[in-house]
Amino acid sequence: MPSGRETAREVIGDVASSFTELPDEPVPSEVDGPLGWPGYGDQLARAAGSTGERESVVCGVAGIGGVTAVVVAFEFGFLGGSLGTRTGTRIEQAFTHARERRLPVVSLVATGGSRMQEGTLALLQLSGIARQLTLTREAGLPHVAVLRDPTTGGGWATLGAGADVVLGLRGAQVGFAGSRVRPPGYTVAQQFAAGSVDQLVRREELRDRLGRWLRLLTTPARAAAPPPVALGEALLPTTGWDAVVRARTLGRPRAKAYLASYFEWHEPVSGDRAGGVDPGVFCGFGHRDGETFAYAAQDGTATRPAGFRTAARLVRLADRLGVPVLTLVDTPGAANDEAAEKAGVGAAIADLFTAVASARVPVTTLLIGEGGSGGALAFAAPDRLWVTPDSYFAVISPELATAILKRDPAQARRTADELRLRPQDLVELGVARGVVQPGRPSDQATAM
Structure with missing residues (x-):
């Protein structure tokens, strides 16, 4: 794993005071995946052995800034945080859990895109994720995304750019095309300047910033905003x-x-x-x-x-x-x-x-x-x-x-x-x- 890149569980530990992982519902899988890609089963086994994870996302319920939220955290060390069919299933289960319990969602994104070894079936997960985002919006629940390094491909085009509030960790590569597709990679600062990211955040600020956002988005006022008091002149103009x-x-x-x-x-x-x-x-x-x-x-x-x-x-x-x-x-x-x-x-x-x-x-x-x-x-x-x-x-x-x-x-x-x-x-x-x-x-x- 590249030096300095946090694991999914490390970044969860950075922002959450508590975390309970959601149960991983078993899904049938072929040894070398749905396409029978040669050696894919060995790649999955090596990824699991090096990361301790069974997939490229870790999902659970966390306490962040006094607010309970569902967290979807990408493990980049597992095949580059790529999105496969099992990844999509986990994300769908997490968003469903959030809606059932009326909880906000926080996506901690770090992904290289869709998984090549599963072909178009992996790509189709983006439509499923988009459906989850739509259902969550319709339920009136907030979704905050944190763009880690890197956030590219379908992960950026769904969970990242599709969130209600988008926070970008300074220095992250963020763009639809990753650095292997169109070098050099597009940066989060460029996305902020282009109006696609709400705030740039340092890693050490993330815990407090996420807590503030979750408190804001889950405590709506019960009545109309009273107009502010005037700060300037008191006398009315004559003409x-x-x-x-x-x-x-x-x-x-x-x-x-x-x-x-x-x-x-x-x-x-x-x-x-x-x-x-x-x-x-x-x-x-x-x-x-x-x-x-x-x-x-x-x-x-x-x-x-x-x-x-x-x-x-x-x-x-x-x-x-x-x-x-x-x-x-x-x-x-x-x-x-x-x-x-x-x-x-x-x-x-x-x-x-x-x-x-x-x-x-x-x-x-x-x-x-x-x-x-x-x-x-x-x-x-x-x-x-x-x-x-x-x-x-x-x-x-x-x-x-x-x-x-x-x-x-x-x-x-x-x-x-x-x-x-x-x-x-x-x-x-x-x-x-x-x-x-x-x-x-x-x-x-x-x-x-």
């Missing part, structure tokens, strides 16, 4: 242009400050799972008063297609797990450059609108700055929108509205007033429920 200027002030509190104030601690998810990351959108799950809320927040920049898709992914995941959602709106609008159009910004906005509209969990929105057109509205709950004194919401910016109406640019201030975009205007028009104030509980928000 529409005043509201615009205050919302654009560089020193105004942004999303990071609101998230830090609202949650005791939180964990981010990253990426749209389609090749993109928007650094101006923060999504994840946070712990507040012993309960979990999900969040999707804009950070004052023009939101890119990846940002809308990441937020839609977050809302759908939260909805499936029964976790109420908080969104923070702060954007001059959706990015509209050529790159954004090529990346499908319209379709991405539509996807987020649909995710919010179809959510069964309550979605609460606080407008904390600029609310520019549909790029802002896509993040907003239509029936639970609150505003801060230093925010505004408009169909389009006053400057662009002025240009569209063929007015003199100097008329932008007048246009801002006519758009009725101030916080108090939004409440009077029935767009927002009320104005939240600094230091005042949200249930005392001012309803105009």
